Structures are given as C-alpha cells and as structure tokens.
Amino acid sequence: MKLIKNIGLALFVLALTIFVASLTLTNHTLTETVLSENIYNQYHREMIQQQAGDLMGKEFGSNVAFINAFKPVLNNSLEALDKASGVDRANGIWNAVPDKLPEGVSENNYRMFPNTVDDYLFALTKYSAGGLLPGNSNWFFLLSFILAALGGLMYLLPDLNLIPGIKNNQIYDSPATRGITFQTRMIFLGMTILASILMVFFKYLLIGILTIVAGIIIIYRIYKTNKDNNVSFSKTRKVTAPKGLGWIGISFGIFLILFYVTLYFFPEYITNWTLMLDPISESLSGNSAGRWFLYGFLYTMVMFVMGIRMLIKYRHNNYQLVRTGSVMFFQTAFAFLIPEFLLRLNQPYMDFKNAWPLDYDFFFEIDKMYGQGTEFAIAGWATSVGTMMFIWGIVLTLVVVPFFTYYFGKRWYCSWVCGCGGLAETLGDPYRQLSDKSLTAWKYERYIIHGVLVFAIVMTGMVIYTYLTGSSSILFLDSYNVRSWYGFFIGSMFSGIVGTGFYPLMGNRVWCRFGCPLAGMMGLVQKFKSRFRITTNGGQCISCGNCSTYCEMGIDVRAYAQRGQNVVRASCVGCGICAAVCPRGVLRLENGTVDIDNRVTELKTVHVKSISFTDGAFSLEGNEV
C-alpha cells in the first residue's frame, strides 16, 4: 500500500516536471502562413509583416526569445496604425481622423488596441511553435495532465483501506500542511501587495499609493497589537508553525502564485499548455484552446482528483459525500461544459450558477448579453437566449440567492455550488486548519469583506450608469477606470492570486472569508434572517478545539460550543467539517423556523439555572467577556 502511494507520488512529481518543462520545449518561427491563419484583419496583418521585417521566417530558440522580439513588433504596429489613422496623443487627438481611414473601414477595424496586441501575441506565439512539442502534443498531454491525475489517484486510492474516520494525523508535522509563521505570512502579504502595485504603477498610481498605505497600516497595526500584548512577535499568533517552516507548503504557494500571475498577466508564456488542449477544446466548443479554457480544464481536473480525495477521506460522512459530489458536479457541468457547448451553439458564454457580485463583470457588456441592437423589452425575451441569460442572472442574485440563503444558510452556495468554494473544499482541504482564528482576524475580516461588497456595488452602479447615460464620468471618477481597478485588484489579485495562491499560507478560504462580495451579501442574510445555524449539543463540549482548528473560515467554533451557544455567524459556509471532526458529537448543522429570531440566546452549559444574577446582594458586576 505504501509502495503504491509512493509510486503515485513519484508519477505525480514526474508529470508536474514534464508539465513545467513543456513550456520550454519549442522553437518559434513566424511564417506568413501562421500570420494569415491567426490574423484575419488585413491592415493589422500587413502592418505586422512590415514591422517584423527580417524577423519573419527567423527561427527563435525559445518562446521567451520569440516574445522578446515580437512584443515590440506588435506595439510598433499599433503605433504605426494609430499614426496612419491620424491619432496624435501629444496633441490631444485620441481618435482616428475619419479622412485618414481607408474608404468604408471603421476605426475599430483599422486600429489595433492593447488587448489586440495581447491576443495576437498569444496566438502568434502559440502557433509559431515548432520542435518537439507541437507534433507530439497528445503525448505531452498524456504525460502531464493525465499522468498527474493518475499519479494523484494512485496516491489517494489506497486510503480506502484505512478504517473510515477522521484522518488528520500528522497534519501539523508535515512540511506541506503545517503552515507558516506569522512573520512569514505578513512578508507574503506585503510582497503580494507591493508586486501588484508595481505591476500597475503607471496605470493606477493613485490606487497603488492607497494600497501601499493600507498595507503599511495593516502590518503596523498587527505588529503593534502584538507588541502591546507584550509577547514575542511570533508566539501570540495561532498560525505559528510548530517545527520550522512548511517548505513544501511555501513552495506550493509560490508555484500557485506564479501560475496565476502568468495566467492573468503573461499568458503568452504558457501557450504550450494550450497546444496540448486544442483537441479537447475543439471537440467541445469548436474553438482552439485559449488561456481560459486551459484554466477551466485544469481547475475542473484538479477539483475532480482532489474531490475524490475528499470523498475517500470523508466516506463515513454522508453530508460530506453529497456536498463534495455537488461541487464537483456544478464545476464540471455548469462552470466547464455548458459554457463550452453554448459557444458551439453560437450563444453567449455563461456560467449559470455564477451570481453577481461574485460574477463582477456580469453587467459589463449588457449589449452582448441580450443581443446586439435588441432593446431590453418583452419582445426580445423570447427571441434571444442572451436576454434569458440576462434575466436569469438578475433573478439569481435578487431572488434565488436571498431565498435559498434564508432557507439553508449560505452553505447552499458556498460549499455546494460555488466554483471558488469547490476548489477550496477539494484542493484546499489539506490547508483548512491554517486559517487565523484570532479575534483580530475577525475584525479585519468584517471590514475587508464588506468593503469589497461596497466596492462591487459602487463599481457596478457606475457601469450601469454609463450604459444608461452613455457618460463614463461620475463625480471625479471614470467608470471604465473603476471597472478595471476592480478587475485588477479584486478579480485578479484578490480572488485569484491571494485567493488560491495563499491556500498553503493562510488557509483555503482567504478569498471567501475576506474578499468575496457575494459571500458578504449572503452573510448578511445568514446573520440576520435565516433558518440556518449550527446547534451545540447541551453540555457535551470538552473544549478540545478540533472544531475551531478545522474551521476554514476562522470561526472560533469552540468559543460557542463550550458555552452551549448555537453558532450564528455571517461567515459560516456550512462545510460541516466542525461537526465531522468533533470527537464528542457536539455540533450539528440545522435549519429551523421555530426559533428563527433567537437562534443564539440560550447558553446550554450554564448549569445553575434557578439563580438570578441580580437578586439582592448578588449582582453582575464582573462582566467577563
């Protein structure tokens, strides 16, 4: 059994090595064929060919060399076309002069824009590839994606031989899952914030400075809290790792962070991975694989393999089985397959379960959603699939989400349906114990998540205002800028890089706990009006702390359980792990209306019940918290 596990692990590491190495296994030659197959716009194609000059037909030894050579070419092409169309930024002319455009060609069809450059760079890098990989991409697919999954399964399946039960042995002794010290955590956070600022320094100077200031304040505040408590900097925090740093965890975190940075900001360097996925993508949607297909495929596959791990680990617990099955299903069907099929049917791409404001760009292209030129009117509903989607999206947010949250708590979404939650519950499960349980963390959590919620609402309001009035400037802000700030800071940096990259550093629900505006919204419903709560079982709690330790949302469940108080918390995603790990059967996730307005009042462990605190000489003065 041990042997099979080790072979599985070895195969996984081998596959991962091949996967990463495959990025370097191409040479690149841009031929006219490649150019014409990937750039249909004749003005762009001709300009690029002209700007490329000698570089056409030249062989580059690596994608890095190719990108270094062609990024300037594409940027120069953009400049040249701008110049030709009469754009003159120095003199305040931002748009093309109609006279200078070829007869009957619109500005958008003539000029290149920064996103056009990015798309072309990606396509040209991908299809100019030669060498070992392109001809053998199926083999590489088998040796990386498939072999990794098989290796993973070989590592996981032998656990079926163990007696079913809670299997957390040596989690805090393993360098993969023991987490990091408080200082290391702050270094990572600080570095991430700084890096994100550097990346957008010129574009978003103002917000960059604000973030630096905010980051410094946060770090200083936490430092000061620790100093004031007069205890050494590392020892006060529950995240202190017991024996040295979890180096495998840190490496994994860095790997994930690099993956996300590349995926979001430098996708042209990972075109080789998409080459391997072309056959699958074409069979699903009819299109070649782009970076988002790569991401969706990887995401689904990882969730599947790690979902199987979860199913094995909790096979004695039906709640976990049903819930894990559910997130695996919604990811595979709703997030991955259905949108691809929609593309095949020439319909807008839509993930039907992704609710605004988590789906923050839902309102970005209202036109596209309900069909170009169609007025948002009853007549359009029946005719346009896009209109139906648009209406569904609104119904989902305004009706389905609050209604279901009232009935079942936010768990129906966060740990049964959501893709982010799904990854956290599968890939992230080995790291759930690393969430910070301190009261301080809870304070930050409330400010940050509700801050993001407000940001999302304001941003979307501005987008809709711009759509309705055609004016993009509101007060002193430009709605397009606000939109891209949100996309960069919340959409990319927070939910992607910190949200997933920080699994091994700060636990698996960093995004869900501190950032997700939808979770923030549902949390308000859950806190103030919901049938959901975690009940505690009379006086059975022994304060052992398993529940708090394994709460991925950093709720100090024990604080409630040992007082015999039901847990009603905005952040609880109802994963049910606290109830699963409890050795004394103290916690149960329950729904009920009978006591909906006083779900938290009773303290069941208070033993002496008949005495009033305030009779005669006996008054409550001590006021313990």
Add this chain to the structure above:
Amino acid sequence: MHIAIIGNGISGITAARYIRKFSDHQITVISSESDHFFSRTALMYIYMGHMRFEDTKPYEDWFWEKNRIDLKKGFVEKVNHQDNELLFVGGEKMKYDKLILATGSASNKFGWPGQDLEAVHGMYSLQDLEAMEKYSDGLKRAVIVGGGLIGIEMAEMFHSRNIPVTFLVRETDFWNGVIPLEEAKMVGRHILENHIDLQLQTELKEIVDDGNGKACAVITSKGERIECGFVGLTAGVHPNIDFLKESGIEIQRGIMVNDFLETNISNIYAIGDCAQMQNPKPGRRPVEAIWYTGRMMGETVAYNVCGKKVGYDPGIWFNSAKFFEIEYQVYGTVMAKMADDHEAIYWKHTDGRKSIRVIYDKNTDEIVGFNLMGVRFRHEVCEKWLKEKTNVEVVLQDLAIANFDPEFYKTHEHEVLKIYNQKSGKNLKPKKKRGWTQAFKFLQS
C-alpha cells in the same frame, strides 16, 4: 477580597470566570503546569499532529488580563490555613481571603517494580505529553497498562505514528466495568482491527530496567516478556492532593467537601477531580474525575464563594468519549451489569461500529438510560426524557428527535422501535422526525 485558585484546569478556570461574572474580587489562578488554560482532553491531538498546543487554548492569551484574572506560575508546596497563606516551592508566599483547590488528578501507580524508571509515564499532564514525545523517536513498541479511557487514547496516539502498541487490560473485555458487554466487545474488536496488540486478562507484573535506569521491557502476569521503549501507566487516576496531607484540610481519597463544595476549613473550597463529596447524590460516585462535573463544580463554587449558597447538583449523568473511530455517548443510568428490574433494547449496526441501547424500568416502563456507540444523541432531549421519567414507548416512538447525527446520515431509530415491537408483540409506529424543529418543540413543551 482576594480569591486564590490552585489549578488552571477546567474546574479552576470555570470558577474564575464565574467569579468574575459575579464580582470584582481579585482572582489569582495558580498553576505549575502551564502559563495558560488549555484543554487537557486535547493533549492527544497535539501528539497526533491534529492540533498545535496553541489550538488547545480555549481563550486567547489577552483574555486573562482583559478580565482581570491574574495568572501565576508556581507550585504550591503548602497551604497554611491559619494564616490564609500559600507557600510556594522556592519560598514565595501568597495571602488569600478565600482559596479554591482545583488540583486535578495524578496517574495511579500500584507499586509495580520499575514504575519509576525512565520512559514510564502516565498520560495526564502537559509534562506527560512532552515525555511521550521525547521517547517516541525511533520507538519500536510501547506497552500500555490499564484499559480505560486514557489507555485507549494513548494507544490511538502511538498508533497515529505507526508505533506498535501492546495494550494490557486486566478485565475480560475492554472497559467492561463501565459499559455493557456488547459495547465492550465492540470496542475490543475495534481495537484489534486497528492492529493494536490487545491482551485481555493480562496485568503488569514488572517493568524491566535496561541497566541505565530506563525501561526496556515489561513482564506480564502471564509471564511473557515484551520488549518496549515506553511504558504507559493508565490504570486510572486519583486526586492530586499529596501536598495537603499535613495541612489540616480533611482528606480521604480526595478533599472532603459538603454540598456547597466547602472543606472543613471555612474559607477553603475544593472542586473537580480532587474533590470528594461527603454526600454524593444517589447513584453517583464521591469522586468523579470527569470534565463535565469539573465544569459544573466550578460554576457552583463561584456562587458559594461570592456569598450565594448553591448546592452542587450534577443532574442527570452524561458522558462521552471516542475510541479510535467510534464515538461514545451515555445519558442516564447505564451500568456494565444491568440492574435486575431494568430491561434493555439493544440495536447494533451490521458494520459493527454503531449501536443504540435504550434502558427502561421493567415494572414502571420509565426510561432509565441511553448508551450510544457511533451514533450521536441530543443531550437536552435525552435529559428531559430522563428527568420526566417518560414512558419508554413514548421515547421509542419519538426517538428520532434525539438523533444528532449530521444531515443525510441514515437514521436507525425505527430499527430500535422494531426490536421493541418484536419483544413486546406491539406494533408501535415512529411518530416524529429528526431535526431541530421537532426537537425544539419538544424541549419547549
């Protein structure tokens, strides 16, 4: 008023918290074991790598200062009640106005040869845990002596690190002095399926010295010699009161206390494992080394210390534990050997890791107790049934509202009822469903 509390376990800390709720008295909690309160019951999870020591602290470190509960690390050597003074090792002294003794337990040692050798430890304190950790590196086998809750926890701890364990149990079945035979056998089978070398009806005769003062083997009552690098002594605990022997405070097995948890000295109280009730409630033992009774005593003593006389009443008996993967809960009276006028309905799952036992009085049909293995029941619901001496048929028909297993778990209450129907020739039908709504309505009724 200065209230000193010796012991920062669940009893002492509960007392301190409630005294703080009720009053502004100065409170000092004294411990030589740890700086802060931690959950003793979670020590095993530290060893098993499920938790860090920090995670076992129920309150964050700022809690104590914020609530003006002074913590003092030190070992009290002597209580001088004439002068209301504590004497610490090292000569330091502390005055008090009222003293609460919550000193807990110490592991039993029955005079075995070699019991004080190195690598021979109980499993009670943080220091015991450190000792286990110290000897675990490269450990080839551990021998555990004594088949109780701590013994099986220790077995699980070593098992989690793949260290082979020999488990010596004096009785014919594991813990059969406390739980009924079927359940004892179930746990026994479960111990074996975890590859623990369980040796029933076997006692420790001698621990062998390796020549350097360290244990290297044990010799059992059957004459077998078992080589091992660690010996765990888990044959129960006794009140940790050695330092009080000459103090004038009345002690027998534990510190003698009346219903108000007062000792023979008027301003000294004793609670938790170390206290011995002069008049235990019917069916209860004078010394109960249980987490829950410690907590109840802590709360009760706080009233008495603050000037409000409240008698200690532990109420309906309940307890719980976990044997490897099998959870155990008990409510009411469940004896190893059932009383003659009691009758049991016993249902067992085919997987051999779950059972429900409902005990009632044959003559009056009143419910008497519940014993659960691998199934969770709702404390308050069982307690209400037991308090009200509900008719067993009502209980069995409504049994689902007691179920506390997670959602989507199969329920087995109807099978329990079926067994009763077979036994009685009746045809009762389940009346209620699992879930909070019905349970809440019942509790409110």
